Amino acid sequence: MAAAAVASTTTGLMGMWNGTKDGKEDGYIDWASGSTNVHDPLEVKIKVEDIRTLNPQPDYEHNGYGIVKHKSSLSPEQFLAGNDAEGKKYIEDVYFKEVAELVKQITGSDIVVPYVFRIRQNSMKAGEFAANKLSHAALPVAHVDRDAVTGEDGVREILGDTAEELIRAGKRYAQVNVWRTIDQPIQKWPLCFINHAAVPGWSYDTHLARVYPSNDPRIAIRGEKKHDSVVKYHPAYKYYYVSKLDLDEALVFSSFDSDVTKVCPHGAFWDDASPNDAPTRRSIEVRCWVFFD
Secondary structure (H helix, E strand, O other), X not given: OOOOOOOOEEEEEEEEOOOEOOOOOOEEEEOOOOOEOEOOOEEEEEEEEEHHHOOOOOOHHHHOEEEEEOOOOXXXXXXXXHHOHHHHHHHHHHHHHHHHHHHHHHHOOOEEEEEEEEEEEEOOOOOOOOHHHOOOOOOOEOEEOOOHHHHHHHHHHHHOHHHHHHHHOOOOEEEEEEEEEOOOOOOOOOXXXXXXXXXXXXXXXXXXXXXXXXXXXXXXXXXXXXXXEEEOXXXXXXXXXXXXXXXXEEEEEEEEEOOHHHOOOEEEOEEOOOOOOOOXXXXXXXXXXXXXX
8 A cells, every 4th residue: 555645734833923012112021020012922823845756855954944854762661751950950960962963964163052952842833822822832822032132142151261252353243053852753742943035134123022021930941031022913924834743853953153154043833734632732842052163
């Protein structure tokens, strides 16, 4: 019997910037009280191409995102233990080394510093997210992890004087993420990449909105960050994902890049093709600072 054909596209829903209640350009969220001036996300209906069916496939070098074969030595149980102190240390000691080697191979860079990881579990249904839940689960709001301001702040925080010297020398640098499933193929809330190459003059300043947090519990995980960067909708965006990302695969992409043409806005999206009984999405993402020659 012939293998079933893989659909080349799917449809779904993705959250994007929807303005503020008070008409101000920037948003704010007080994580302690839940107070915010940010409207619930704009629900954008999207058509998403499956990277598996493209020839040639997008890759990190040319597009800033792509899928690679990569099998980790860690078991699902070891990944899921990462929320405990002992499990966290094991991921940082063992998995960070695996990620660093992978990113060096993909980027060709000798300076690769994994510095933080996030484990997310998402069983929500479409429509169950709101502005004050931007980071409680897989992010159903399109974003970049850092922009020109928070990117420079972040790399200096981790690499100190080394970052200062390399930035002064004009070196390109990026935050490169390695994203994978933990225990089974992704069938709910897959990660979506937004290609902005067809948008004239796309930049951090013009096509992202800033949301300033206070009493932010995420500081303990990722360090200080002045603001979050949420994607503004543009009709020229093109959307890509990988169907049923498996345990021996990983997504590698620039969540910030000093070369703005290479940064990859992204976020989880609701896939209309998700089975009603699709399992909870469990994923781990490691973020690395990378400098290029």
